[in-house]
Amino acid sequence: MLGIPENAFIAMLAVLGVLVIATVIQFILRLKRPDIDYRELTQRIVSWWWIIGLLFLFLTIGTTAAIVFFAFLSFLSLKEFISIVPTRQADRNAVFWVYLSIPFQYYWVTTGWYGMFIIFIPVFIFLLIPVRMVLKGETDGFIKSAGVLHWAAMLTIFSVSHVAYLLVLPEKQVMAGGVGLVLFLLIMTQFNDVSQYVWGKLLGKHKIIPKVSPNKTWQGFVGGMFTIMLVASIVSPHLTPLNQVEGLIAGILISVSGFFGDVVISSVKRDLHIKDSGNLIPGHGGILDRMDSLIYTAPIFFHYIYYLYY
Amino acid sequence: MNRILKILFVALFVRPLVFIILGLNVRGRKYLPLSGPAIIAANHNSHLDTMVLFSLYPLSVVHKLRPVAAADYFLCNPLIAWFSLNVIGIIPIARTGKINKNGIFSACHEALDNGDIIILFPEGTRGEPEKTSKLKKGIYHIVKDREDTPIVPLLTHGLGRALPRGEALLVPFNCDVVVGNTLPPAASSDELLALLNDAYARLLKDCLTYTGPA
Numbered sequence: 168m169l170g171i172p173e174n175a176f177i178a179m180l181a182v183l184g185v186l187v188i189a190t191v192i193q194f195i196l197r198l199k200r201p202d203i204d205y206r207e208l209t210q211r212i213v214s215w216w217w218i219i220g221l222l223f224l225f226l227t228i229g230t231t232a233a234i235v236f237f238a239f240l241s242f243l244s245l246k247e248f249i250s251i252v253p254t255r256q257a258d259r260n261a262v263f264w265v266y267l268s269i270p271f272q273y274y275w276v277t278t279g280w281y282g283m284f285i286i287f288i289p290v291f292i293f294l295l296i297p298v299r300m301v302l303k304g305e306t307d308g309f310i311k312s313a314g315v316l317h318w319a320a321m322l323t324i325f326s327v328s329h330v331a332y333l334l335v336l337p338e339k340q341v342m343a344g345g346v347g348l349v350l351f352l353l354i355m356t357q358f359n360d361v362s363q364y365v366w367g368k369l370l371g372k373h374k375i376i377p378k379v380s381p382n383k384t385w386q387g388f389v390g391g392m393f394t395i396m397l398v399a400s401i402v403s404p405h406l407t408p409l410n411q412v413e414g415l416i417a418g419i420l421i422s423v424s425g426f427f428g429d430v431v432i433s434s435v436k437r438d439l440h441i442k443d444s445g446n447l448i449p450g451h452g453g454i455l456d457r458m459d460s461l462i463y464t465a466p467i468f469f470h471y472i473y474y475l476y477y
Numbered sequence: 478m479n480r481i482l483k484i485l486f487v488a489l490f491v492r493p494l495v496f497i498i499l500g501l502n503v504r505g506r507k508y509l510p511l512s513g514p515a516i517i518a519a520n521h522n523s524h525l526d527t528m529v530l531f532s533l534y535p536l537s538v539v540h541k542l543r544p545v546a547a548a549d550y551f552l553c554n555p556l557i558a559w560f561s562l563n564v565i566g567i568i569p570i571a572r573t574g575k576i577n578k579n580g581i582f583s584a585c586h587e588a589l590d591n592g593d594i595i596i597l598f599p600e601g602t603r604g605e606p607e608k609t610s611k612l613k614k615g616i617y618h619i620v621k622d623r624e625d626t627p628i629v630p631l632l633t634h635g636l637g638r639a640l641p642r643g644e645a646l647l648v649p650f651n652c653d654v655v656v657g658n659t660l661p662p663a664a665s666s667d668e669l670l671a672l673l674n675d676a677y678a679r680l681l682k683d684c685l686t687y688t689g690p691a
Contacts, residue, residue, distance in 0.1 A: 242649075243500070246500055246649050246650065246651055247500070247651055249650065250500075250635060250650045250651035250652070250685070250686050251651075251685055251686060251688075252688070253688040254638070256606050256607070256637075256638065256641065259638065259641075259644070259646065259648045260646070260648075262648050263646060263648045266648070266649060439688060441685050443685075444685070445500070445502055445651055445685065446502050446503070447500065
């Protein structure tokens with residue numbers, strides 16, 4: 168349908184179905200309990216419509232359009248990250264170079280040049296950032312800035328570009344294609360966030376890292392992981408080349424890495440004494456607040472299937 | 478005609494620049510005066526300050542926004558002068574100090590009488606990036622006989638990183654815009670500046686991009 172492989176198209180319809188149900192429930196809640204303020208819930212759902220609407224639109228237009236979309240997400244994430252962490256006035260040029268690496272990194276993706284894609288930021292940008300800083304000549308705070316800038320590039324450009332690279336991998340599951348891989352990763356990552364939250368609310372007792380995230384409990388974590396294992400093993404043969412057992416392991420990997428992505432970005436915010444990283448997405452906070460788990464799940468899932476099938 | 482130029486400038490240039498290349502964390506938007514006469518007293522770190530303020534307003538109101546700007550800087554080149562006066566709609570002000578006080582501010586009074594919203598940078602200069610310089614007293618001489626005109630403090634943070642004074646390279650950064658309550662009336666210029674300094678210090682705590690001492 169619309170040039171999208173059949174299984175991927177069904178997955179999109181399922182996501183839209185969930186969104187419609189959430190919207191209807193929200194309307195009923197507002198009608199039944201007018202005394203409770205549901206504004207944040209409403210904002211969140213409206214924002215979800217925007218996020219999913221834009222994502223599906225670009226996935227439908229085509230591979231290049233979708234890659235440009237992910238490049239833009241990298242740009243927004245990098246901007247948000249670099250704005251909340253301390254950088255020096257002298258780092259402006261080096262920061263600009265990090266921005267410039269976005270079109271290059273995503274260009275390697277469009278051409279499917281895997282070797283360059285995989286070393287460009289970890290090797291070349293890693294070496295180049297301090298070079299640009301040296302040319303500026305400000306040595307006070309040099310170490311910290313070099314570290315912050317490369318970390319920013321790794322998190323917001325290198326990690327996120329793995330989602331885009333899924334689109335150009337050779338098709339091993341013809342019924343779903345690259346779009347199927349992207350949808351599998353995004354849906355599992357998001358569903359893991361939700362189910363860890365729900366299990367935590369239902370049974371949560373023992374906190375994992377109370378200093379970083381008081382809402383994360385062992386019960387939520389384990390409950391979420393079992394849920395994702397189950398769902399991933401059922402869905403993976405339809406959306407990915409993985410069989411049921413491999414899908415189950417993918418579920419574990421996504422669940423664990425998603426958890427850590429979440430708490431790593433939480434730690435960044437704790438360190439800076441802020442609650443949200445921005446207010447780009449009404450009801451959600453900043454874009455990093457939404458991308459946190461994906462930053463960890465994307466490379467882990469990518470290299471798992473890359474090792475097994477490519 | 479100038480009104481259309483300004484709307485086009487804001488819609489096609491300022492807004493894409495501010496919302497895509499930059500990005501704003503806005504706090505206290507409800508305190509923003511939507512009709513004049515009013516004075517917005519903002520800190521000044523970058524040419525982007527004015528652009529950001531324009532982008533906060535609906536297009537139907539932007540022609541009411543009048544930034545007060547240094548005549549010696551903005552009127553020196555005929556092209557920039559034309560653009561500043563006709564598109565941006567600045568109120569040029571002499572920084573030389575040779576004209577008497579009433580003469581200097583007569584254009585401001587005219588604008589306020591006209592129901593405009595004046596954007597004033599009490600520091601008088603962009604100064605060093607991300608630092609608030611000593612405030613100037615001029616603002617008091619504008620409001621002292623105008624009880625109808627509220628002064629709204631507004632703090633931006635991060636724009637001095639995006640485009641500081643003397644740099645041509647714009648680097649994208651998210652920026653904070655925090656609008657405060659209307660200032661209470663002040664009996665003297667020193668009192669007004671103290672109120673304004675207090676307001677800036679309070680607003681700074683709401684900035685996401687501020688990483689200095691709390």
